[in-house]
Amino acid sequence: MSRPRDAAATKAALLDAATKLFGERGFDRTTVRDIANLAGVNQALLFRYFGSKDTLFATVLATQSRELLEDSPAEHLLRNVLLRMLEEKPRREDHPLYAVLRSSHHDSSAELVRRQLGEEYARALASLTDSDDAQLRADLVLAWIVGIGVLRTVFGKQPLAGADSADVAALVTKAASVLLEHTEAG
């Protein structure tokens, strides 16, 4: 009755379950038993295939950030990231920032992955302006995106959490354009 033995499928099921739970609850409040139960496998397999909970978390972040960044050219990144943050029913497990935001996870390689993610976002955003403090301006825009995600999901702050995506995107892009505009008119 049970599905045939398939290591790759089991590993994928564990990764999917971990992605969902880390995004919803953060690292600390997600247990390896929860992940294994959601994946429908024995929790010992988690350690066979990923080695440790830390490694699994790092793998989740790496996988998500790769998926998000691989098809977002710089000029569309702000829009893409913002829109995904603003989806009506935000699927928390789909956005790597959610797992990061819910996990104050200092040690282990997760810290490196987390920073790298921020670096990639910011580098892409910085290319949108030619100001000499482009990096700082990009960081501020990134900070805004992150903050909006926090208020919408962690805080559930109204009216922002329930606001229309287009309205929010319009306000943000309008204000952010002050930071990202080119210093000399084209």
Place this chain on the structure above:
Amino acid sequence: MSRPRDAAATKAALLDAATKLFGERGFDRTTVRDIANLAGVNQALLFRYFGSKDTLFATVLATQSRELLEDSPAEHLLRNVLLRMLEEKPRREDHPLYAVLRSSHHDSSAELVRRQLGEEYARALASLTDSDDAQLRADLVLAWIVGIGVLRTVFGKQPLAGADSADVAALVTKAASVLLEHTEAG
């Protein structure tokens, strides 16, 4: 040799220690034994004076948010909050948002305190504009402040984390003024 018995002082020492550790590590990664050790008292006293770790956390948040808001009139709130976020050596324990950001703490009364804190910030910010979507605009400004705090402390994102306070404040207030300006010129 030990200080005289003083329940009020003991309680205050526990609250101070909890404020510091919750702000640095978040709720989950702070243990009651850590708090008691830092306060220099037996950990059983934490439960005598605060009942539970949850209650202590809620008390920390309530105390901090009261202190922050009580002497910040609306027109100075953005500046005050932003400047405190941008202090050179950010004393994480001093800003209630740090404890909140590091604690994905869903249940218990902490959720209520967290929302109330957001409500107070946003209400004050909303009074700065007369636009009909003032609340939404205020939420976006609040989101920005939160996001800057996250990038500076949780991520440690450079160059934002090491940027000059005045530079950051100038950029943010300039861009935020687009959102908070009055709809008809004075």
Place this chain on the structure above:
DNA sequence: GTCGGATGTAAGCGACTGCTTACATGGGGG
């Protein structure tokens, strides 16, 4: 002085955590 409640302490309980180990089982290659 002494008595009693307020204050502080040591020890441990039961639950849960990440992780390991010893063992069952199934399916493809000889």
Place this chain on the structure above:
DNA sequence: CCCCCATGTAAGCAGTCGCTTACATCCGAC
């Protein structure tokens, strides 16, 4: 066919968690 290793499972270990309990000790009221 059968054997063997990849795959899956059950049980449990050692440590930590929040919290409780039983017991010392101090100090002010009388």
